[in-house]
Amino acid sequence: MKLLSKDLLGIKELTKDEIILILDTASGFKDVLKRDIKKVPALRGKTAVNLFFEPSTRTRTSFELAEKRLSLDVLNLSVTTSSVVKGESLIDTALNVQALGADFMVIRHSSSGAPHLIAKHINATVINGGDGINEHPTQALLDAFTIKEKIGRIEGLKIAIVGDILHSRVAKSNIYLLAKFGAEVRLIGPPTLVPKELEELGVRIFHDMDSGLDGVNVVMVLRIQMERQGKGFFPSTLEYSKNWGLTSERFRRADKDAIVMHPGPMNRGVEVASDVADGPRSVILEQVTNGLAVRMAVMYLLAGVRE
């Protein structure tokens, strides 16, 4: 079994078998992360460039550490310091980075489809680190890894995703992945952020949080993007939090062994209450650790694809 494409652009493009291969490989890397020496020589001599056209701390640091632990040489380019501010085009930037000898390019961009465009023009492996409102595939993979680790399976689970689904690439990637594994996905949030059209993705939509959470095994809480406030999507953060914030009282509606996930960064007291985020059913920090193992697995496997 191997990955079929040199790039990881989205979950949509992966088969279920490829996802299983990535998750199984990530278990091996998690063993490595438990040792004193958390580095392996697997990709020694290769170079990774993290090309971030949008601010990111956690995804970039996670990729950077994953790359270092695979013995890759790492270069970080962020938009504020690059020639992009001088007007260089996206493809020219990518071609220049490739000319430096990059084997991997991790790309984060505010436009949906930017990594796909770059992948068409270069030979280096492109990994989507989040593109616009389209996908954030490694986040969905680390979420799946965490669910499998905690509950043992994904098949047949009831999984609620709460918040701004419309603008969330994390939600999109998770919806695609969970559908491939046969989980029941419920989307919860205000009609402005969880429009009915999303039902086309094969999910159930709830605007009432309590009924949506009934008996679920996993609650994925999304960050309410403060920049959406005042644009008419919801009246105020206070009102959002009153209706769709995950409090310990609401969380009791879920299955007694349910877990709480959040891709970060969290707005405590808005979309999730602190006692839930820090509570015994929260796996939020384990998601961060698992992100390393999953990103190592993705890069290790992509390095083996010959086209």
Add this chain to the structure above:
Amino acid sequence: MPKELLDKKDIDRILARMAHEILEKNKGTKELCLVGIQSGGVHLAKRLAGKIKEIEGKDIPVGSLDIAFYRDDLNIREKQPAVRRTEVPCEITDMKVVLVDDVLFTGRSIRAAMDALMDMGRPSCIQLAVLIDRGHRELPVKADFAGKNIPTAIDENVEVSLEENGLEDKVTIK
């Protein structure tokens, strides 16, 4: 046409002898630990530990080691090797570690395994136990305990099949 070199009884006798040799060389089970290389070596390591228990009445730690990340052919292989679990149930620093593998051929897996072990700690020594030594070394590697030396041609294939994998215990060459 595959030719059978060893059957179930042969393998069992060889492992019994190797268990005795390991105990003799190490003067018992003190600070002794067996680490099998994924996947064939892991089953053999468990069987050797069982024999050692029969002889000495003591349990010794048995681990499994995946060497995928340490291979020297990642750049030239058709696809990445499957990654299996690495689980060593004890601190290996200051332990006598016996690496166990099914077939010793070029010695490259053993080089990778030694590098992997060194990243986990500093064993007091590493010894090597293999069921079959088929020759054709490409690195200066030698087995401390060899079940059977089998002269082979470089293009021949030695296969160790084991009950743990749902097969019948035997060693064949083709």
